[in-house]
Amino acid sequence: DDIVKKRQAIISKIAKVRLEKKLSQTQLAKLTGMHHSNICRIESGHQNISLDTLIRIFDALGKDISIELKDK
Numbered sequence: 001d002d003i004v005k006k007r008q009a010i011i012s013k014i015a016k017v018r019l020e021k022k023l024s025q026t027q028l029a030k031l032t033g034m035h036h037s038n039i040c041r042i043e044s045g046h047q048n049i050s051l052d053t054l055i056r057i058f059d060a061l062g063k064d065i066s067i068e069l070k071d072k
Helices: 002-020 025-032 036-044 051-060
Strands: none
Touching: 002 036, 002 051, 025 036, 025 051, 036 051
């Protein structure tokens, strides 16, 4: 399904950028004001993510969400 592929691409991008920045899930959670378990569930695909949360994550990673999602 196209939606599943796009969702997985976004999740992969979050994890990739987090790792490039040498951040743990716990560190990203602190930067976003979220609990570590939320980041873990998001990256594993077990939690749907709201647009607000997605923006918060990309902001914490120092990425412009509109650019990051452009080719998805």
